[in-house]
Amino acid sequence: xxxxxxxxxxxxxxxxxxxxxxxxxxxxxxxxxxxxxxxxxxxxxxxxxxxxxxxxxxxxxxxxxxxxxxxxxxxxxxxxxxxxxxxxxxxxxxxxxxxxxxxxxxxxxxxxxxxxxxxxxxxxxxxxxxxxxxxxxxxxxxxxxxxxxxxxxxxxxxxxxxxxxxxxxxxxxxxxxxxxxxxxxxxxxxxxxxxxxxxxxxxxxxxxxxxxxxxxxxxxxxxxxxxxxxxxxxxxxxxxxxxxxxxxxxxxxxxxxxxxxxxxxxxxxxxxxxxxxxxxxxxxxxxxxxxxxxxxxxxxxxxxxxxxxxxxxxxxxxxxxxxxxxxxxxxxxxxxxxxxxxxxxxxxxxxxxxxxxxxxxxxxxxxxxxxxxxxxxxxxxxxxxxxxxxxxxxxxxxxxxxxxxxxxxxxxxxxxxxxxxxxxxxxxxxxxxxxxxxxxxxxxxxxxxxxxxxxxxxxxxxxxxxxxxxxxxxxxxxxxxxxxxxxxxxxxxxxxxxxxxxxxxxxxxxxxxxxxx
RNA sequence: GCUCCCGUAGUCUAGUCCGGUCAAGGAUAUCGGGCCUUCGACCCGACAACGUGGGUUCAAAUCCCGCCGGGAGCACCA
Numbered sequence: 001x002x003x004x005x006x007x008x009x010x011x012x013x014x015x016x017x018x019x020x021x022x023x024x025x026x027x028x029x030x031x032x033x034x035x036x037x038x039x040x041x042x043x044x045x046x047x048x049x050x051x052x053x054x055x056x057x058x059x060x061x062x063x064x065x066x067x068x069x070x071x072x073x074x075x076x077x078x079x080x081x082x083x084x085x086x087x088x089x090x091x092x093x094x095x096x097x098x099x100x101x102x103x104x105x106x107x108x109x110x111x112x113x114x115x116x117x118x119x120x121x122x123x124x125x126x127x128x129x130x131x132x133x134x135x136x137x138x139x140x141x142x143x144x145x146x147x148x149x150x151x152x153x154x155x156x157x158x159x160x161x162x163x164x165x166x167x168x169x170x171x172x173x174x175x176x177x178x179x180x181x182x183x184x185x186x187x188x189x190x191x192x193x194x195x196x197x198x199x200x201x202x203x204x205x206x207x208x209x210x211x212x213x214x215x216x217x218x219x220x221x222x223x224x225x226x227x228x229x230x231x232x233x234x235x236x237x238x239x240x241x242x243x244x245x246x247x248x249x250x251x252x253x254x255x256x257x258x259x260x261x262x263x264x265x266x267x268x269x270x271x272x273x274x275x276x277x278x279x280x281x282x283x284x285x286x287x288x289x290x291x292x293x294x295x296x297x298x299x300x301x302x303x304x305x306x307x308x309x310x311x312x313x314x315x316x317x318x319x320x321x322x323x324x325x326x327x328x329x330x331x332x333x334x335x336x337x338x339x340x341x342x343x344x345x346x347x348x349x350x351x352x353x354x355x356x357x358x359x360x361x362x363x364x365x366x367x368x369x370x371x372x373x374x375x376x377x378x379x380x381x382x383x384x385x386x387x388x389x390x391x392x393x394x395x396x397x398x399x400x401x402x403x404x405x406x407x408x409x410x411x412x413x414x415x416x417x418x419x420x421x422x423x424x425x426x427x428x429x430x431x432x433x434x435x436x437x438x439x440x441x442x443x444x445x446x447x448x449x450x451x452x453x454x455x456x457x458x459x460x461x462x463x464x465x466x467x468x469x470x471x472x473x474x475x476x477x478x479x480x481x482x483x484x485x486x487x488x489x490x491x492x493x494x495x496x497x498x499x500x501x502x503x504x505x506x507x508x509x510x511x512x513x514x515x516x517x
Numbered sequence: 518g519c520u521c522c523c524g525u526a527g528u529c530u531a532g533u534c535c536g537g538u539c540a541a542g543g544a545u546a547u548c549g550g551g552c553c554u555u556c557g558a559c560c561c562g563a564c565a566a567c568g569u570g571g572g573u574u575c576a577a578a579u580c581c582c583g584c585c586g587g588g589a590g591c592a593c594c595a
Contacts, residue, residue, distance in 0.1 A: 052595045084595060092594045146593050153591080154519090187593050198520035200591035208593035227595055250521065251590055274523075275588080327530070327544075333523050334588050341529070341545050351558060358555095384553060419554055450554055492555040517556070 034329055037071050037242055038269065045077030046241045049106075049113070050084040050231075053098035055285040056292075056300030056307040057105040059321075063273045065308075066325040068244055069111035080238060081106065081113035085120045087210040087224045095289075096215040101300050105308045110318045117238070119230060120214055123221045127177065129233045130188060130207060130225075134173055138262045139206055140164045141172035142189045143181075153202045156194045162203070176209060176223055183211040183222075192258060200251050204228065228255040232267070236260075240268050247272040247332055275334040276325070278342070280467075281306030303467045303513065311342075315488045315498030315515040320346035343516035350488055350496065355382045355389060358418075358452040359462060359491035361474040363401035365435035366453075368423050371398035372440065380419055392479040396420055399456035401475050404430045406451050414441055418450040418492070452492045461509035464497065476510065483510055 047068045072079040085094050106112055133139045144159045152159060176186050188207040196202050206229040209222050235243060253270045260267045288305045291297040301309040311321060324342045375396055382389040407430025416422045422441045429436045458478035463471055487499045496515040503511045
């Protein structure tokens, strides 16, 4: 509020409850705890999330979700979901299907809201508030074309309408509401200070006319509030006690405070977080939108979107996402974190309970000569460190499938079929289409490369969806046939995978999604 | 250009408000070793940081000023 005149500054400060209430924002403590919320009273905290329905929630939205949800739970408060679906713009369209997508994403994250609101249902409520602002002399109806308005803002020039009396503004406002003006012909603007050092703050637009068709309410309204105004009202109307949102909205804090000061109200304090990006997720929400819409991507859960839904599909637990996100606290710095950090968090959660299975990509049949008959069937632990997870019977040789890439890599050397026996791979193994014949050498457990294998008998086809959207074909051991949708397994020497949620148990191939190493 | 914000190891982060307990803690990555018949887990060890210049002070990551670097806003978008 550096540029505010002293009296307004005092008022804004008052509305914040004084400087000592400027909230906590130092990041996570040792136990994954965030600092306390300034002024929070147990049982009375009300928070809100306000996504714009233009895409599925991505990892960047994770901060909105988990930070708000964290404080809700910590203070036994309420968390509201308020779809910020005012009319938007030509470039920023609302997609009806996305409301449900977002709701589902929040469910995945374990942050189901206590109540759901739609801005588009609340439009008439904003009009009387606009009137109050006008009556305080805080706004005027400006009829400059958008471009001129912008130019004048930069030049710190006033439009002729700025001199309007309250009565004139009221008349003009009624004309706006009454349909006298078409889209783009008039807006309601806030009177701030034309010489405010921050050009972004000079006489912002509060309401504009839009003739766009709204997917929920059609053309019921022509005069739409802009985000800052609608929140100045709704943060009061909905009884929000703390606003925690992205730092892209810091300037809006000042707008809301200005409005509150004008109306003699005290609003909630604001907290912000900086931008969070996964290094691997180069794609933006709007780009994803196009790919999803055009069918290039397999919906909002396509691994290439790096959306919350896609991470869930890959078997990354909500708990891992939560810990990962909370570890950054409310730092204002924009950060780019390698996905590996998230993977590590997930491993810590799922590793101990995840069954191991053998999967062979691009399988090549290997027939072992002089294979010991007693090794036709063996019993293997489901998890090397957790015997309580049981064992499974595996049909072994004498015929196996091995990954072509491993065959090529180890051709001409002795390798060990993991947990089983050693064989000598012939020179040139894997470079041709047909089966490979390899001699058994010994059962001795030596320090030679150990490869996962699948017994030729009973092998089940698997379709593995990779992170680039590619489908990799392979075979898995028979025990994978017990899989149910959404089960998580670790394919040894490959990584963690999750069975597709829409896969029908028993169908072939078994469809799984790659999670992470 | 103007406004605001941010700057601790490769990457995140604790510490900064209230200067000494910080010759800077944790996570992740990397490297080395151990162990388990996975490229996964676990155990041990190592590497590695206060953007920069000045000032205040007995004492500065912490306070002040300049500079440099990064980000966001300057929409009739959210």
